[in-house]
Amino acid sequence: MSERPGFMGYRRPDGRVGTRNHVLVVPTVICSSLVAERIAAAAAPVGTAVPHLAGCGQLGPDMRVTHETLAAYCAHPNVGAVVVVALGCEQVIAQHLADTARRHGKLVEIVAIQAEGGTVRTTEKGTRIAQGFAGALATEEREWCDISELVLSLKCGGSDYTSGLASNPTLGRVTDRLVELGGSAVLGEIAEIMGAEHVLAARATRPATATKLIRIITRVETEARSLGLDIRGTQPSPGNIRGGLTTIEEKSLGATHKGGERAPLEDVVAYAAPIARKGLTVMDTPGLDVESVTGMVGGGAQVVVFTTGLGTPTGNPIAPVLKVTGNARTARQMADNIDLDVSAIMDDSETLDAAADRLFADVLTVASGRRTAAERLGHREFAIHRRNPTI
Amino acid sequence: MKAVLVISSRDNVATALEQLEPERRLQIDGGTLVVREAIPPGHKIALQAIAAGAPVVKYGSPIGLASAAIAAGAHVHTHNLSSSRGRGDLAHSATGEPAPRLAEPDDRGGLVGPVTPSKERA
Numbered sequence: 001m002s003e004r005p006g007f008m009g010y011r012r013p014d015g016r017v018g019t020r021n022h023v024l025v026v027p028t029v030i031c032s033s034l035v036a037e038r039i040a041a042a043a044a045p046v047g048t049a050v051p052h053l054a055g056c057g058q059l060g061p062d063m064r065v066t067h068e069t070l071a072a073y074c075a076h077p078n079v080g081a082v083v084v085v086a087l088g089c090e091q092v093i094a095q096h097l098a099d100t101a102r103r104h105g106k107l108v109e110i111v112a113i114q115a116e117g118g119t120v121r122t123t124e125k126g127t128r129i130a131q132g133f134a135g136a137l138a139t140e141e142r143e144w145c146d147i148s149e150l151v152l153s154l155k156c157g158g159s160d161y162t163s164g165l166a167s168n169p170t171l172g173r174v175t176d177r178l179v180e181l182g183g184s185a186v187l188g189e190i191a192e193i194m195g196a197e198h199v200l201a202a203r204a205t206r207p208a209t210a211t212k213l214i215r216i217i218t219r220v221e222t223e224a225r226s227l228g229l230d231i232r233g234t235q236p237s238p239g240n241i242r243g244g245l246t247t248i249e250e251k252s253l254g255a256t257h258k259g260g261e262r263a264p265l266e267d268v269v270a271y272a273a274p275i276a277r278k279g280l281t282v283m284d285t286p287g288l289d290v291e292s293v294t295g296m297v298g299g300g301a302q303v304v305v306f307t308t309g310l311g312t313p314t315g316n317p318i319a320p321v322l323k324v325t326g327n328a329r330t331a332r333q334m335a336d337n338i339d340l341d342v343s344a345i346m347d348d349s350e351t352l353d354a355a356a357d358r359l360f361a362d363v364l365t366v367a368s369g370r371r372t373a374a375e376r377l378g379h380r381e382f383a384i385h386r387r388n389p390t391i
Numbered sequence: 392m393k394a395v396l397v398i399s400s401r402d403n404v405a406t407a408l409e410q411l412e413p414e415r416r417l418q419i420d421g422g423t424l425v426v427r428e429a430i431p432p433g434h435k436i437a438l439q440a441i442a443a444g445a446p447v448v449k450y451g452s453p454i455g456l457a458s459a460a461i462a463a464g465a466h467v468h469t470h471n472l473s474s475s476r477g478r479g480d481l482a483h484s485a486t487g488e489p490a491p492r493l494a495e496p497d498d499r500g501g502l503v504g505p506v507t508p509s510k511e512r513a
Contacts, residue, residue, distance in 0.1 A: 196452070244431065244435065246469055247472060247476075248474050249452070
């Protein structure tokens with residue numbers, strides 16, 4: 001074993017490393033989502049589905065995002081095999097998803113509801129395929145992977161004043177350490193960088209990256225302005241405000257702590273686009289928790305650390321989501337949802353560095369296979385970001 | 392445990408770590424700050440007087456502008472601190488008057504609307 005930190009992961013034919021080995025059941029369209037869920041349930045917990053509301057009636061850019069997000073999940077290193085569940089008349093092309101999975105060395109099959117002859121036959125055939133794939137994946141073994149192979153998604157949700165003071169700075173220290181060791185981290189939620197962009201832009205390694213960040217933030221502000229709407233209706237959320245957060249700037253400055261204090265900003269990428277560089281990347285995602293995590297995992301994150309103040313249960317279909325809170329009450333009241341309690345920071349009985357040591361160790365243990373609270377509870381929320389109306 | 396937390400030396404607000412009651416005297420950085428009104432844990436207290444229109448600073452950065460004059464020791468929240476970002480409502484008209492909201496949560500938590508700016512302020 002190396003002296004450098006690392007984890008036990010699945011090395012994939014395309015060179016990437018997975019922290020889970022799922023049979024992913026992908027519906028091409030809302031119409032095949034139920035069948036996909038039933039097939040995945042029959043092979044749970046290895047089997048996992050990504051039911052969604054899209055796949056048809058979408059305009060150009062939205063259709064592209066749907067296609068690319070589903071393809072990114074088919075290619076993801078936490079996935080060992082893919083069953084594509086098509087309807088037959090939809091916009092999303094089943095063969096494109098299957099080809100993507102195959103190119104990345106996954107086992108893959110397509111079942112189509114119109115061609116198979118209905119829900120019952122398709123569910124039966126898909127279940128047989130998924131069970132066969134699960135059997136094949138069970139023989140694969142984890143091997144030692146260096147920490148530089150890790151892409152960590154940084155997320156906060158249900159924030160309160162403890163988020164900016166305890167859980168986010170704890171995660172920030174883990175981010176700094178991970179990036180110094182050659183790993184990658186991704187920060188989403190553009191609306192929650194608004195007001196703190198100067199902190200991240202100052203750490204950009206290239207002027208073009210800083211410009212890109214500012215441009216995306218300006219776009220979100222311009223969108224709100226062009227609708228004549230006040231972003232304060234949603235940011236901070238009513239729960240944030242009860243928790244003592246007053247403005248988006250305040251929320252953002254606390255939220256941006258997740259990205260560490262030193263980690264250089266290497267890249268700014270589109271929703272669910274590949275996270276190609278080591279170091280810190282910002283992804284253009286909305287603030288809505290599930291859409292944001294869906295995008296960052298699509299970009300290649302194999303583990304998500306999700307800090308929360310008020311408590312939130314959501315997970316992801318293919319990546320472990322590790323919940324951290326700095327709120328002692330939430331740690332008690334929502335104990336079944338919380339993986340790590342760092343509330344001792346609030347009364348000075350634990351230092352941020354000591355809490356970061358515990359979180360760092362937990363990230364590696366979860367990467368090596370320990371199931372998170374969200375995984376144990378079956379939280380597998382998935383939502384593809386949409387920008388345009390359905391036609 | 393500290394009663395309040397000052398994050399950066401540049402800040403003009405601190406975060407209450409416990410319920411603060413009026414008249415309580417807090418020792419902060421060698422000075423005394425008298426709490427003017429009840430402040431719930433997690434909410435902000437002004438460390439000094441902040442003029443209307445001046446920046447409110449936390450984490451060493453501005454978190455918005457004072458929408459009213461704020462006295463030292465006062466509760467700082469949505470009633471006297473306003474974001475200066477993403478304000479499409481202000482950009483909507485040349486006069487800076489807020490645009491009508493499409494819908495506004497009513498007192499019972501349901502949706503009513505559209506409402507006029509004057510009703511909104513009432």
